[in-house]
Amino acid sequence: MAEAVHTQLSCGVELAVLELPLRRAVASEIRVLTGVVNEPADKLGLAHLVEQTVDKGTQDHTGRELQDEFDKIGSGVHSWCGKQSSGFTSLCLPEYFARNMELHAEFLRTPTFPQESCDVAIELARQELLSLEDDAQGLADKHIGKQAMGPLLGRHTFGESETLTTITSDDFVSFWQSNYSAGKMQVSVAGPMSPSQVQDIIEARFAGFGDKTPANRDEIPVEFKPVTTHHNKETEQEHIVIALRGVAKSHDDYSTARLLMGVLSGGMSARLFTEVREKLGLVYWVGGWQEHPRGDGLLYFGASTTPERCSKTYETMLKELARVGVDLTQEEVERARTGIEVRFDIRGDVTRALCGELADDLMHFGRPISREDKLDQLRKVTIDDVKRFSESHVHNAPRSVVTLGPKSLES
């Protein structure tokens, strides 16, 4: 596979292109480097509202007309809002890539934020908060996010009901003006397009789009609170989430952390699945995952179970987190390594997955990292590295815990 070509365009956009001549479609991801951390404290939810509304009308098209234009070229477009970036992804056939980018540039550069669309977005956000109340796992994730990352990085995309009511259409415009510009954009493209073709298209479409000075690439420190809280909820299952400090994707220990997570929750023979579900039958779901704000990282472990099994589940999880650094075997490390490598290969068969990797590299490293380099890092990790990391970041580390359901751990 060819290496990605990384360019800082004169318009201010940072671009990475991975040419894949044999693929049928082009995947692209425009990341505007703004998210919930850029919201005013009394306007939480605004970044998501702007991301949802930026394509609801431009100087040339209504929102509906714009969507029709995307559909005419069969472009599958999606958007999302995160902590430090908002993403606009698309998939299209290569012959329509230029038009696809023209349409993206149109709504990113000239949104009109019609009053009616802003009002609807606020109302829908209010209802999304209501729907979050029916999503016990999502709610537990919201609580642990606040606890483990602090008041800024721990903000939830949907905002809070009391802040949504203070947001006006002027706020939409002002947030867009302050946060959407070429200097705050990273664009990643993968598919049967040459880097020079893509560069020309992006350069032409985003020249003169606001300030072109690179910005919003700072690291924001995680404010970790090592406490345990319980949130009462009438549910059949109790949800447990344990958070620990991890490392950034750009940290030397990142591959070690990945391997440790693989040993604990990567495959069907991973420790948590084996000990909590297979041997004791305590849960249907137990797992681990990582989250990476730029320059930092967190390790999470979660499970859901009926209240009478909650304490036993929690104790078993803690026992496994403590034990892994002590009796880890070389065979387990190799299985975890193989699992990561194979998933890596499988993702390589999927164009949009490769585009997503590229976008992540720009976000966390400021440049594309070759797949071979990533694999090399992974292959260098030894069992002693994993044990050391486990001791420092898991076994002896402060933890933040959230339970949500009808019963607290103490009761």
Next chain:
Amino acid sequence: MPDKFIISKLSNGLNIAIEHMEGVKSVGAGFLVQTGARDETPDLAGVSHFLEHMCFKGTPNRSAAEINIDFDRIGGNPNAFTSHDRTFYHGLARTEDFPTQLEILADMMNSSLPPDEFDMEKNVVLEEIAMSNDRIEHVAFDLIVESVFKGNSLAWPVLGYDRTVKALTRDQMNHYFRSRYTPANMVLVVAGAVDPDEVIAQAEKCCGHWVAGEPRPERTKPVMGTGTIQKTIERFNQQVVAITFEGPGASDPMHDTAEAAASILGGGNSRFYWNIEQTGLAPYAGAYRLDFGDCGLLILMAQCDPQNTDRVVEALRKEAKSFAAGPVSDEEIQRVKNKRRTSLAVEGESPHHRLVQVMDDIDYRGRPRTVEDRIAAVNAVGQDSLRAYFDAFPVDGEGLLVSVGPLKSSAA
């Protein structure tokens, strides 16, 4: 270059479908077992799904732990799902590990249903049921099938009920297992950069000794229920409403027209999106199809603030009626085709997607379709086929209205 598809059959009756793909590193392989919840009796509700769990728990050759370890040694990504009419065990691995992947999957199809694992796994399934009961959309879906298919074996949830799962014995499961997991009811599906001759040779080695069995009993086509069903669950904050109409089954020639109709009505950039979601009535309103080989449903569904329920139901009905009355513009139809064309092109690159698509085609159509075949079927949708669809499967009638959430009085 080998043919795109190779269809073969072992002497014991096991069908094999292989799609040869160029330029990919991974290979998907799976066993389709043509049995699911609709092939159960009421007292065994949930046995197909519970059995799917048990197939990971041990064979005469491997313990549960050994199955898991052997898969993880090749990074095999094993998984399985059970639906109303099928069970599919599959994995995705590197091409060079395909023989090992197939050997483990084949071994699982000869599960010993270890008695010491049975009660433990029953707890896991009961936890899965509890998890599902906490999701309002799952509760709503179960109520839809229970109501619309009342009196038919499609009516109970795939997971079964607490009481049926608790009461299930290993002997009952074993009887079901032995009668349904036979070559006559199974298909091996493979998609990737594989040599078809080697796949068939490996299949012969792993599955050639399986004893040919009888096909499963015939299925009964349901009579679709209509009316209004409401379930009050005070602990939820939203209301889920759904209106269902009969539609063509997955093997019906109208299938792709029905898919396009659902997309125009309730997909992305659809009538529901602009006339319901983007008016602020509901954050989610969509139309999708639930299809089986012999029957299908169009489900119009929304999640909303309970206070909006009446207006949302009214809006769903209004859009359905207006859609059926026409006209549907050529542009509207073309837009749906364009989007589907792109997604099919992308899906065509991935062994995992192709594995599932080939499995689906084999099960419902008896033959696999290429990406180009699928695109041609989408391209054939037009004004005439939509008219014929609405004539055969009207969406402007009463249908079945299901409402789940905290509301105490009927929303209808």
